[in-house]
Amino acid sequence: MxxxxxxxxxxxxxxxxxxxxxxxxxxxxxxxxxxxxxxxxxxxxxxxxxxxxxxxxxxxxxxxxxxxxxxxxxxxxxxxxxxxxxxxxxxxxxxxxxxxxxxxxxxxxxxxxxxxxxxxxxxxxxxxxxxxxxxxxxxxxxxxxxxxxxxxxxxxxxxxxxxLENALETLKQTQNQLIQSEKMAALGGLVAGVAHEINTPIGVSVTAASYMDEKNNEIINLFESGKLKKVDMDKYINTTMESIKILVINLERASNLVKSFKQIAVDQTREEKRTFRLKEYIDEVLLSLHPKIKKTKHKIIVNCMDDIWIHASPGGISQVITNLVVNSLVHAFDDGDEGIMTINIINENDEIIIEYSDNGKGISESDIKKIYEPFFTTKRGSGGTGLGLNIVYNIVTNEYKGKIKCNSTPGNGTAFIIRIPEKEVIKSNGK
Structure with missing residues (x-):
């Protein structure tokens, strides 16, 4: 059809x-x-x-x-x-x-x-x-x-x-809150450690002052009774000089601890930038960590030129050094080990390079890939929170616009190489 x-x-x-x-x-x-x-x-x-x-x-x-x-x-x-x-x-x-x-x-x-x-x-x-x-x-x-x-x-x-975006934002807020809690917990530990550390020089100073008061009363009684002799006076002077020396050393030690703790505590809770000498500040950070380190047989060696000045948020430097040292104390060594932690700082090729290393156990290849992840730790329940290296990574990459790399093999220690662009922080010779 x-x-x-x-x-x-x-x-x-x-x-x-x-x-x-x-x-x-x-x-x-x-x-x-x-x-x-x-x-x-x-x-x-x-x-x-x-x-x-x-x-x-x-x-x-x-x-x-x-x-x-x-x-x-x-x-x-x-x-x-x-x-x-x-x-x-x-x-x-x-x-x-x-x-x-x-x-x-x-x-x-x-x-x-x-x-x-x-x-x-x-x-x-x-x-x-x-x-x-x-x-x-x-x-x-x-x-x-x-x-x-x-x-x-x-x-x-x-x-x-x-x-998903809302969930991610909630996770970010939760992570930031946990990181802040971790920082405050670390600060709380620092307070307890410094308070305990200060007790020693203060206690020695109190003992020395009490001893001096006792000797003063003895010399006054001898003088008032007319029995004061040259030998008594010589002995009193020697005792007083020794006691004053003990007082000066221990009170200066306590003063340095308070000064160091005060500056570190302020830096960890504020983000304002200021100009400071890098080696001097790292020494202050390590001084505040002394209560933790003195319980061990470990040594920390710092190699840094005195004339490197930087203009940055010092709290970031404090948190980086603190978390790297604490990470070594928790993960790199067993009780009784005599470890060495080394901090080398150099300025070359328009970069500030911070090389931190320890001679501890090292890290396995599978774990190195995860060390910067929040909450990843091999010591949960034994002092590890899994936030320390995450904080270090965020400070280096976000705050200082730098890079961080970890080199480690089991049994051969661990090294962190941090590279910070010179333009972000450098000030040479205080200028």
Missing amino acids: EPTKENIKIKNSIIKFLEDTLLKNSDVGTKLLTTNIEGINELLPQIVDDYRWECIGYWDEDQTGKSSLKIDRIYNSSKDSDVINFSCDVENFPPLELIPDINKLSKDDVVWILPISSTNRNWGVMSYISPFNEASAFIKYNISIVIVTLLGIAMDREIAKTE
């Missing part, structure tokens, strides 16, 4: 419609797979062709748990939108009061309803009015179903992205 001119015309019309629709909807579909929520809203008028009116209702649940469809905008034939705030039950969707005057519609116009859903969630319902064409209506409807499904998937993706 020969096809009629009318059939050929309908066939060509369908082919042309499919070509145009595939081209247009391919572009819309691609955009839906990559755009954000605002982009999705801009694409809504393009999802359906040749409509007189369009609206979308999203599922909304009130405090009683009852679900309804919330409509926030409707689109007219020119694809302009009117923002509204309207809710209705699903059985009354689309709401008659929002549909254009029925007298203005063509007799071929039909109200179409499409679900907006993905495999994970029902988002709502789309409704639009467009003319019914027997040749293309159902093809058009099926394509619209695909596009609206892509819309649901795009909304799934955007909600998941938002939830």
Whole structure:
């Protein structure tokens, strides 16, 4: 049977419609797979062709748990939108009061309803009015179903992205809080250690002062009774000089401890930059760590030129040195070991290079890859928190814009090489 001119015309019309629709909807579909929520809203008028009116209702649940469809905008034939705030039950969707005057519609116009859903969630319902064409209506409807499904998937993706971003932000805040807690815990340990350390010179000074008071009373009694002899005076002078020497040494020791602790404590709780001599400051940091180190047989050697001045937040330097030393004390040595920790600082090739090393156990190759991760530790429950080297890494890379590298093999100690751009911190000869 020969096809009629009318059939050929309908066939060509369908082919042309499919070509145009595939081209247009391919572009819309691609955009839906990559755009954000605002982009999705801009694409809504393009999802359906040749409509007189369009609206979308999203599922909304009130405090009683009852679900309804919330409509926030409707689109007219020119694809302009009117923002509204309207809710209705699903059985009354689309709401008659929002549909254009029925007298203005063509007799071929039909109200179409499409679900907006993905495999994970029902988002709502789309409704639009467009003319019914027997040749293309159902093809058009099926394509619209695909596009609206892509819309649901795009909304799934955007909600998941938002939830992931919120979760990451919460994790960052939690990590920052834990790091601050770790810093304050370290400061608390420093307070306890320094307080214990100060007790020794203060106790010796009190004993020396009491002894001097006793000898003063003895010499006064001898003088008042007329029994004071030259030998008694010589003995008193020698005793007094020795006691004064003990007082000066121990009070100066206590004063240095207080001064060092005060500066380190302030630096660890504030981030203001100041100019300071690097070696002198590192010596102060190590002095504040003396209560921890003196319980061991370890030695710390510092090699640094006296004329290196830097302008930076000293709290960062304090935390880097403190955490590296404590890391060695906790992980590198067993009780009773006589370890050596070395800090070499040089200024070359427009960089400040801090080389910290110990001659301890070393680190396995598998663990080296994870040492900067927050909460990673091989000594949980035995003094390790897993935050020390994470703090060091963040200070070096974020605050000082530098780099840090760890070299270690089991049994051969560990070395950290820190490179800080000279432009970030350097001041030579105090200038």
